[in-house]
Amino acid sequence: MTASPHSDPEPVVRFDNVGMRYGRGPEILRDLSFDLPRGSFQFLTGPSGAGKTSLLKLIYLAAKPSRGLISCFGRDVATLPRDELPDLRRRIGVVFQEFRLLNHLSVFDNVSLPLRVAGKKRSEYAEDVAELLAWVGLGDKMSALPPTLSGGEQQRVAIARAVVGQPEILIADEPTGNVDPEMGMRLLRLFAELNKLGTTIVIATHDLQLVRMVDAPVMTLANGHLHIRPPRSQRQREAELREAERRDADDRPTATVPMGPEPSAQDAADDLDDEDPMDAVARAMEMPDEDDTDDGEDRDA
Numbered sequence: 001m002t003a004s005p006h007s008d009p010e011p012v013v014r015f016d017n018v019g020m021r022y023g024r025g026p027e028i029l030r031d032l033s034f035d036l037p038r039g040s041f042q043f044l045t046g047p048s049g050a051g052k053t054s055l056l057k058l059i060y061l062a063a064k065p066s067r068g069l070i071s072c073f074g075r076d077v078a079t080l081p082r083d084e085l086p087d088l089r090r091r092i093g094v095v096f097q098e099f100r101l102l103n104h105l106s107v108f109d110n111v112s113l114p115l116r117v118a119g120k121k122r123s124e125y126a127e128d129v130a131e132l133l134a135w136v137g138l139g140d141k142m143s144a145l146p147p148t149l150s151g152g153e154q155q156r157v158a159i160a161r162a163v164v165g166q167p168e169i170l171i172a173d174e175p176t177g178n179v180d181p182e183m184g185m186r187l188l189r190l191f192a193e194l195n196k197l198g199t200t201i202v203i204a205t206h207d208l209q210l211v212r213m214v215d216a217p218v219m220t221l222a223n224g225h226l227h228i229r230p231p232r233s234q235r236q237r238e239a240e241l242r243e244a245e246r247r248d249a250d251d252r253p254t255a256t257v258p259m260g261p262e263p264s265a266q267d268a269a270d271d272l273d274d275e276d277p278m279d280a281v282a283r284a285m286e287m288p289d290e291d292d293t294d295d296g297e298d299r300d301a
């Protein structure tokens with residue numbers, strides 16, 4: 001399932017002609033219409049200042065649109081009673097671009113926070129939190145305070161905190177901006193695992209390397225508008241279909257000109273991606289992992 005213009009009867013998030021401006025400033029997002037189908041995975045990209053963080057804020061209900069309709073979990077956010085907002089927000093995990101960790105709490109306590117808020121006891125989650133922290137390479141930093149960590153370490157704490165409660169939607173704003181490529185891949189695997197468990201995922205990133213690793217739609221913001229490129233597999237299927245139609249047409253004795261649409265500039269740009277045959281995340285997830293033998297199994301949260 002993919003981000004798409006209104007195809008899912010019950011998407012987790014729906015935008016219908018949404019516009020957004022800050023105060024009396026110009027509209028920074030214009031005419032956004034798309035669905036996030038339940039259980040889908042998509043990237044959000046675009047140049048700095050294009051509005052990625054602003055779009056994510058709309059999705060995680062931290063900002064309101066200036067026009068248009070947004071529904072989240074089937075609820076129109078414009079008419080949502082104030083006291084219902086916290087409950088909806090708890091169903092969404094967010095990795096903030098600037099982390100937003102609580103500096104006076106240990107790494108362990110930061111990550112446990114969503115579970116404590118949900119009323120769980122320490123004995124119920126301590127093992128899972130420790131396992132998750134070990135998985136993101138912070139097993140020996142559980143009692144550290146965030147200000148004593150590097151940027152990449154803080155980023156991993158923020159990610160662990162966002163995923164620990166297995167939210168229904170995960171919004172991650174540049175979640176690999178501060179880590180090396182190897183750790184970036186590892187974190188991407190974590191998101192893919194969460195997605196397999198049913199979480200709808202949106203990852204804002206500048207990292208095209210990361211984007212190429214997953215066969216997922218790419219939402220691109222530019223000049224306030226959103227373009228959605230279907231996943232590679234879908235584009236390949238469509239190209240094969242066009243090719244088959246062209247061959248059919250060629251086989252017809254009366255046909256003198258090739259049928260089918262001319263390849264557009266967009267097709268040409270899209271095809272560049274196809275040169276990379278790797279679907280490393282999918283592959284990596286099938287490979288046994290030397291330091292995580294039960295990887296791929298259910299992670300109890």
Ligand SMILES: Nc1ncnc2c1ncn2[C@@H]1O[C@H](COP(=O)(O)OP(=O)(O)OP(=O)(O)O)[C@@H](O)[C@H]1O
Nearest residue numbers: 022025028046047048049050051052053054055097
């Ligand atoms: N709180 C705010 N008040 C006024 N303008 C804002 C505010 N936040 C963002 N903007 C403006 O909105 C536009 C989009 O900003 P946004 O942070 O959404 O971009 P972005 O795509 O996330 O950029 P980056 O890749 O640098 O994180 C920018 O022009 C920015 O200056």
Ligand SMILES: [Mg+2]
Nearest residue numbers: 052053097173
């Ligand atoms: Mg941003």
